[in-house]
Amino acid sequence: MSQQRHGSTPGHVRGDDAVQAFPDLPEATIARLPEYLRALHNLGEAGADTVSSEGLAAAAGVNSAKLRKDLSHLGSYGTRGVGYDVTLLIEQIEYVLGLDQRRAVCLVGLGNLGHALAGYDGFASRGFKIVALFDADESKVGEHIHGLAVRHIADLGRVAVEEKIAIGVIATPPGAAQAVADVLVDAGVTSILNFAPCVLSVPSNVDVRKVDLAIELQILSFHEHRKASLTALPGGRSAATAGNQEAVGS
Amino acid sequence: MSQQRHGSTPGHVRGDDAVQAFPDLPEATIARLPEYLRALHNLGEAGADTVSSEGLAAAAGVNSAKLRKDLSHLGSYGTRGVGYDVTLLIEQIEYVLGLDQRRAVCLVGLGNLGHALAGYDGFASRGFKIVALFDADESKVGEHIHGLAVRHIADLGRVAVEEKIAIGVIATPPGAAQAVADVLVDAGVTSILNFAPCVLSVPSNVDVRKVDLAIELQILSFHEHRKASLTALPGGRSAATAGNQEAVGS
DNA sequence: CGCGATTTGTGCACGCCTTCACAAGCGCCT
DNA sequence: AGGCGCTTGTGAAGGCGTGCACAAATCGCG
Numbered sequence: 001m002s003q004q005r006h007g008s009t010p011g012h013v014r015g016d017d018a019v020q021a022f023p024d025l026p027e028a029t030i031a032r033l034p035e036y037l038r039a040l041h042n043l044g045e046a047g048a049d050t051v052s053s054e055g056l057a058a059a060a061g062v063n064s065a066k067l068r069k070d071l072s073h074l075g076s077y078g079t080r081g082v083g084y085d086v087t088l089l090i091e092q093i094e095y096v097l098g099l100d101q102r103r104a105v106c107l108v109g110l111g112n113l114g115h116a117l118a119g120y121d122g123f124a125s126r127g128f129k130i131v132a133l134f135d136a137d138e139s140k141v142g143e144h145i146h147g148l149a150v151r152h153i154a155d156l157g158r159v160a161v162e163e164k165i166a167i168g169v170i171a172t173p174p175g176a177a178q179a180v181a182d183v184l185v186d187a188g189v190t191s192i193l194n195f196a197p198c199v200l201s202v203p204s205n206v207d208v209r210k211v212d213l214a215i216e217l218q219i220l221s222f223h224e225h226r227k228a229s230l231t232a233l234p235g236g237r238s239a240a241t242a243g244n245q246e247a248v249g250s
Numbered sequence: 251m252s253q254q255r256h257g258s259t260p261g262h263v264r265g266d267d268a269v270q271a272f273p274d275l276p277e278a279t280i281a282r283l284p285e286y287l288r289a290l291h292n293l294g295e296a297g298a299d300t301v302s303s304e305g306l307a308a309a310a311g312v313n314s315a316k317l318r319k320d321l322s323h324l325g326s327y328g329t330r331g332v333g334y335d336v337t338l339l340i341e342q343i344e345y346v347l348g349l350d351q352r353r354a355v356c357l358v359g360l361g362n363l364g365h366a367l368a369g370y371d372g373f374a375s376r377g378f379k380i381v382a383l384f385d386a387d388e389s390k391v392g393e394h395i396h397g398l399a400v401r402h403i404a405d406l407g408r409v410a411v412e413e414k415i416a417i418g419v420i421a422t423p424p425g426a427a428q429a430v431a432d433v434l435v436d437a438g439v440t441s442i443l444n445f446a447p448c449v450l451s452v453p454s455n456v457d458v459r460k461v462d463l464a465i466e467l468q469i470l471s472f473h474e475h476r477k478a479s480l481t482a483l484p485g486g487r488s489a490a491t492a493g494n495q496e497a498v499g500s
Numbered sequence: 501c502g503c504g505a506t507t508t509g510t511g512c513a514c515g516c517c518t519t520c521a522c523a524a525g526c527g528c529c530t
Numbered sequence: 531a532g533g534c535g536c537t538t539g540t541g542a543a544g545g546c547g548t549g550c551a552c553a554a555a556t557c558g559c560g
Contacts, residue, residue: 022476028517036466038447052537061449065519065540072539080538081526096410097468098475105467122464123448127471167467167476191470197288197372199311207473209466214372215457217355217417218284218347220441221377223457224416225297225348227440278547302507315510315549322509330508331556 022074022096029070035060036067037093052083099127104165106132106189107183108180109172110140110150113195116162119146131163153180160187167191173199174198181208276345279320286312286317287343294336302333349377354415356382356439358430359422360390361398363445367421369396381413386426403430410437417441424448431458 039059043051053071055062071078076092078084094100105128107117117123118133133145136153151159160168160183168184168241170177170192177196184192185202194200194210202208253280289309293301301323303321307314321328326336355378359369366372368383378452386403393400402407410418410433418434420427420442427446434442442458444450447451447465450458 014441022479023473026517030472031465031469033472034462034465037468039449051422053253053539054537059449065521066517068537068539069518078538079526080524081528081536083537096472096475098471099468101475103471103474112366112369116362117463120463122462123467126468128464128467132390167470192349193466193470199289199309205477207470210315211461211463211466212284212372213367213370213461214376214378215281215284216443216461217353217373217378218287218349218376220279220417220443220457220459221348222283222346224353225346227455227457228348232518240386241389276547303509304507313549315551316547318507318509318551319548328508329556331506332552333507 006129007049011233025073025096029214031072032060032062032066032070033074033093033097035062037090037097037099040086040090040093044090050079050083050085051089053078056084080175094127102129103167104129104131104163105167105169106130106134106156106160106163106165107169108134108153108156108184109170109176109196110135110137110143110145111171111173111189114171115145117169117195118148128167130169132159136172153183156180156183157187160189165189167193169193169195170200171195201217275323279323282310282312282316282320283324283343283347285312286320287340287347289351290343291334292341294340298336300329300333300335301339303328306334311464344377352377352379352415354413355417355419356380356384356406356407356413356415357419358384358420358434359404359420359426359446360385360387360393360395361421361423364421365395367419370399378417380419381415382409384409386422387496403433406430406433407437410434410439417443419421419443419445420450420483421445423452 034037036056039056040051043056043059051059053064053068057067060067068078071084071089074092076084076089078089083163098122105123107114107130110133114133114135118130123130130148133148133150134156135141135150138152140150141152159165165187166189168180168189168191170180170184172180174196175198177194177198178200181192181194181200181202185206190206192200192202192206192208194208195212197212197214200208200210286306289306290301293306294307301309303318305316307317318328318427321334321339324333324342324346326339328339355373357364357380360368360383364383364385368380373380380398383398383400384403384406385391385400388402390400391402409415415437416439418430418439418441419432420434422430424446427448428446428450431442431444431450433453435456440456442450442452442456444458444460445462447462450460452458
């Protein structure tokens, strides 16, 4: 695990040396890198040349020590007494995340959510390009959504191979998700973003990330529940404003 | 709603009073409870009366020991030698998550994503009801989306109070998100689900959860990048590949 | 009625992540 | 040139979460 890009000039470490195993980046760190990246872009547009770990941490909403450790993991160079060079750090993080190469994405399932995802600006603006849309509903096939024609899901396998699609987004109903995932995997897709509320079973070399909007709300609901029961505490059980809604078993 | 929580769970459960939070419930556990709940609903519809930790764990995609520990945290009762009663466990988890009371949700920002969220089935079917839509764009105000009229954001504060909205969903562009959050907080909203790619600053009593679709893709991109660098590049000067792809074994 | 099969609940150890605190390094000012 | 203040990078400690392995508990059956 020799840290290759260590030691040479800080300016251009980006070679064609894509054949480089990454140091074992902690998963938690990886999950934060995109956030740092976004904050850095904002800072850059605001005209900042350099930024301190304190400043960047604030912009990203994390602890500054954590941020420094994260950046140190990827061998990034800051300058003591000064901070991090914004442009350089952006390049570094984009390189690590593999964003220097635009990745082809396909989207399966064009219900409400899929429709929105097809038009979501945040994808294109951050290095991803949706190159194909699929749905099982014949009546949707052929329809153009945000400049892209919807194809029938039967073509998914073929097109995924042709277009060298690396990432598949599943926005189908849960019942169809596993079958779609199977087709994607067969077509060589090795990363899946799953919006369907179900567990996908895939080979171990395929990465799946799941986003479940209702789960997020349920987690918030728990905290609401907790807070509601706490507000009754201070100063005794005074009249909690809406406390009686509490449908608590006797 | 017959919410029969077990009366005398071990330890700290202080009666059946509403004033019972679960302050010591690990955050990681909370995040998994909705997943268990979904799996349980599926099992229940499939006709299962009881389920073992092994079976439920498989359906939820987690380790069975973890599942047992999670459930034990909330004082839930399974039956040794048998498993968990599906119906009872559903009630327990729904109670803990506060889902026995339908929570009013408002949605701010009706671009592509907001539009989809407004029509997302998963909300209503899992205890949440969107009661109001807001947007800053005058041309959208008055429009009906999935049976609900869009109101102007200037009414947000008043309506949020009137409708006792507890959870706000922000689907605006990032530039507007903080202002919306401020209004929500002023109106007494204590939980926010933020889809805007930016950090929100709120009082400590307000919970914010963030969902950033692009970040998920970027995380997947990293893994793609990593996987690509592990496979020997056919045409490249891959002299050192033997050592590099050894990253797995180390 | 007791025994074995089964499954829960949990003590324990391990590893990951976070946070603190500080030495090392860098630039600026005098 | 030298000292001073600022910031990074990191060692160490503590906390949290995970997974194993097993005792305790329950049911079914002979």
